[in-house]
Amino acid sequence: MLLGCQNSTMSLKAAIMALGLATATVFAQDSSPTEPCARLSAIATDKNTTFFPADLTLACLRSVPLAKAGNLLQLSGLRVFLEFQSDLEYLKDPVVGRIYPGVDLLAGVDKLTSLLEDDSYDNEFDFQMDVFKLFSSAYDGHLAYVPDILDVFVFSRVQSEELRDEVADYFSLISVTTDKNDLPDVYAYSDVAALVNLDQFDYTPSPLTQINGEDVLSWLNSYASQNGRSQDPDANYNALFLNVPTLAYQGVETSHFAVSRFFQGNKTNLAFANNTNRDVMTRAQFLANKTLEGLTDGASFFDRFCTQNLTETVLTQTATLVNETQEVPFDPSSPADNSPPHLAYPNPVIISSDNSVAGYFSETYDYLAILAISSFSTTSETEFEDVVRDFLEMASDDDRTNLVIDLRGNGGGSIFLAYDLFRQLFPRETPYGAGNYRANELHDFTGRLASDNIAQLRAAYPDLAKSGADGVVLNSFNYREPLTVDNKAFTSWQDFFGPRENHGGNFTALNRFNLTDISATTIPISGYAENETTTSQSQPFMGESIVLLHDGTCASTCAIFSEFMSSQMGIWSVVAGGRPQAGPMQGVGGVKGSQVQGMFVLYSIITTIISTAPLTDQLGFIAKFGNNVIESTTQALSRAAAGSSLFIQASLNFRNNIRQGDESETPLQHIYEAADCRFFYTAEMYVDQSAVWDKAYDATWGSMECVGGSTEHPSSVTGGRNITAGPPDVARNFFGGNETMYMGEIFNSTTSRGNNSSPDGGDGDRGDGNNEDSKDENGGNMLSTPWLMALAVTLLTSLLVL
Known part of the structure; x- marks a missing residue:
């Protein structure tokens, strides 16, 4: 329990309790019917609709007054979180593999701060849109911050x-x-x-x-x-x-x-x-789960949609996750009972209850099987694994010798499903999966505390320790949890954390997950713990008889699995679509980082570690980082879009994925990897997915010609997997269009932001987002309660990678 500091020094707990976790602003009210938000309210009341005129909606959004003081605090909090973004230095100083322009995210936060301080914004929407653009300019699917005002429509x-x-x-x-x-x-x-x-x-x-x-x-x-x-x-x-x-x-x-x-x-x-x-x-x-009825102006819009306190946000997320992560008993249906997930699909021989994974037998080629994995995010990991296991047995029984693994549309999911799938396909191979974290001062401080006080942490949360889930939650904060690249134990926090300098930044040692512990306590993985006997199973397909089918969407867990397959086993990949030009295309076009971290999860882990530390360490935290780190990060989380997508809409890439044998330790996110063949869609492929699978088969084992210039690129499997090859010139062909979302406007603009606001907007009082009267009286206590850490565990174990 956190204790107060005598006299002039405030303890961390007192600072948290004083904060209150809620933000609200009182603005001058104007109920004029000409107000755009009032007109939206009238439409919602009269027509009972969720669709509204676009220009009127924009005018309403731009009539929301600027909460300057609260926004400055929000930016300060986002800066704290961005220090954990794993590839900050690579984004700032891009290597040859990056196609989009680089971006200095911390400098971008500083620029937005200057614009705010100089009164360059005249409404809330335009400011928060620039925050959203700054995060999005990294082109990293794990790095996301969607402000609340951007998630209403x-x-x-x-x-x-x-x-x-x-x-x-x-x-x-x-x-x-x-x-x-x-x-x-x-x-x-x-x-x-x-x-x-x-x-x-x-x-x-x-x-x-x-x-x-x-x-x-x-x-x-x-x-x-x-x-x-x-x-x-x-x-x-x-x-x-x-x-x-x-x-x-x-x-x-x-x-x-x-x-x-x-x-x-x-x-x-x-x-x-x-x-x-x-x-x-x-x-x-x-989109919001509240009503537009009763709005009178931009100020009332802010009060309704931009003042959700962190307690309310967390409770909403908890209620949703209970439904999203429940286990579904596995009861495989007979082929006759299986219906296709869409009219464009044939009947599967087996399919999961949530359509995340399905197996098909080709009617064109008697020896071809198709494993279609739309997502690694599933309602039941065990069902997912069982569907794969049963399908591989069915394919073997039916003498299917060739396998297309269709990963189109797959944006990721649970990390360890990638490990299990790889082990089911190659029972005797060990998935590599090494990565590192960006080493920053706050990570170092809290990691030392967690490693030194792990007994106190487990005593404070016995249910987590009993389940073993604390090992997943604290994997990067307790050196005893991860393993070295040689699957050995780290000897100390310094042995794990380092830091090690690379590309102008500091990073931890390369590390791997302890799959035996994870398989025993979190998600069963073939070949580990109780499933160790699965290594004696026969390999269902030869490596040369497997091909990965991509469309560029593949990201996160999908990227981890694809890396196992291509780097360790030399499996080819075929990619569909892309810009209408000759040349190669990446099959894994999404984020290649190996762990997303919700900002709220990171926040709760850090505050929990500090709250269970000895008083001297708590005082050391305040002396080193100040009270502002808690207040500002709370504000940043409070202004993130809420609901079931909070984990996605306020997150960062926490862990880099590093290729086995790469001495430069360059994050895979910044390495170009062309597929081995490319083809374009036909109209028939939109109405019959079998046509896509046939094309993938013909491109790999048949006589079909690939798109000109799309084969044997030096970065591809067939071209030698050269990590320094970089993209071809055509990869940077934008056909005369813009190559980035912000075009320098955030960094170079000296003119007033938001000058296109509706004439009806921007006249309200500028709020600071921190009205004392609206603070949650009970909010300050939540950081030291066990349910908060339990929620962090739920998030990490069920949605470890998206």
């Missing part, structure tokens, strides 16, 4: 005025080739049936040539740079279009052309090759 393109309120009526695009030797064109997805069966329709679909008067490829590449979060431009280009595996798994449209956080005007004009035009409507879609 998204802007959606819809099919028609009449159906503008239908969630399923998004307007989507596809990129397809109509001849095997042609580069693909962009079409409306609504034309896909006509493209497949021209003789059954009375018109011939025409490709797009311009969007809003700009060349279609230039516009799309700029838009992809603005909306994408992947480190590869081809992956972000693919994300503009409808993705069938993602649609089948999630059940909703997620393409970036259809849905965006950025205002795109009330309509988008599309010009087609046949000299016709079409205007596509944009509507603002209301």
Whole structure:
């Protein structure tokens, strides 16, 4: 328990309790019916809709007054969290493998601070949008910060005025080739049936040539740079279009052309090759779990949507996670009972209850099996593992000798499912998986405390120690948990932490997970602990009979698995889609870091370590870091988008993934890795996934020619896996479009921010986001309660990587 410091020195606990964990602002009220937020409220009341005029919604957002003092504190807290971003120095000073421009995130925070202090912003929305842009400019799917005000609406393109309120009526695009030797064109997805069966329709679909008067490829590449979060431009280009595996798994449209956080005007004009035009409507879609009714102006909008305290945020997240992480008993169905996850799929021979993994037998090739893994994020890890295990047995019994592992649309999930899948495919191989952390002062201080006081920590939280989950939570804070690259124990905190200087920064020693302990306490992994006997099982497929099928989406856990397969076993990969040009493309286009860390989880771990430390260490923390580190990080978390996605919307890449044998210890995130072959989609592939699998088979073991210049790149498996090869010149071809989302505006702008605000906005009192009257009286105590650490365990063990 934290104890107070006598006289003038305030203890950490007192500082936390004084903070209160809530932010609120009292603004001058104006109930004028001309206020844009009041007009939105009227529409919501009259029409009972969640879709609103786009320009009116933007005017409402830009009428929200600036909370300057609270925002300065928020930036200070974000700076604390960013010190844990594993590749800060590589982002600031890019190596040859990075395609997008580098970004100095800490300098960006300093610039935003200066802009705030100089009164360069006149509304809350424009400031928070620049915060969002700064984080997104890293193009790291693990590094995310979505402010609360940006998560109230998204802007959606819809099919028609009449159906503008239908969630399923998004307007989507596809990129397809109509001849095997042609580069693909962009079409409306609504034309896909006509493209497949021209003789059954009375018109011939025409490709797009311009969007809003700009060349279609230039516009799309700029838009992809603005909306994408992947480190590869081809992956972000693919994300503009409808993705069938993602649609089948999630059940909703997620393409970036259809849905965006950025205002795109009330309509988008599309010009087609046949000299016709079409205007596509944009509507603002209301996402929040609160109501718009009763809003009178921007100030009341802030009070409703931008003042959620941290206690409320955590409780919302806890309620959601209980449902998301529950175990589902495994009861495999017979093939006759299995229905496909989407009309474009054939019937699977086996499928998980959440559609995350399924097995198929090809009807074209009698010896081909397909393991389709849409996500490693599942409602039940054991069911996932059992589906894979049963399918591999089915394939063997049916004499299937070749395997396509379809990873399209897979953005990651539970880390250790990648380890288990690899071991099921190669029972006698040991997955490498070494990585390192960025070594910073706060990590060093708290890691020493945790390592020195591990007995006190476990005594304070006996349920966690009993379950063994504390080993996962404290893996990077207790040197006894991780292993060296040789699978030996570290001898001390200094042996683990170092630091070791590299590329202008400090890093910990390379380390690996203790898979035996994790398999025994967290997620069962084939070949470890109670599953150790699985190493005696026969290998289901020869390495040369397996191919990975990608579309650039593969990230995080998917990237870990792909690295095992390509680096350790030399498995080839084939990739679909990308920009319409010759040349190679990365199959793993998403984040390649090996551990995402929720900012709230990191916050709770650190404060828990400090709260159980001896008083002298608590005082040492205050003396070294001050009280502001708690207050500011609390503010940053309080202003993050809440709900079931908090873990995703306030997070960072905590651990680098390092290739085995790479003496430079360059994070894989900054190494270019071309696939071994590339092909473009056809319209038929959107209505029949078997056509995609057949193409992958033909590209690997048949006579199909790959896209010109896409084979044997030096970074590919077939090209030698040269980590210094770097991307080809065409990888930086943006067809005249922008190559980054901010184009230097955050760093170089000296003009006032937010000058495009609605005339109705920006006139309210500037709030500081820290009104004392609204603070949660009980909030200050939450950091020293056991349920908070338990929540951190739930987050880490169920969603260790997304």
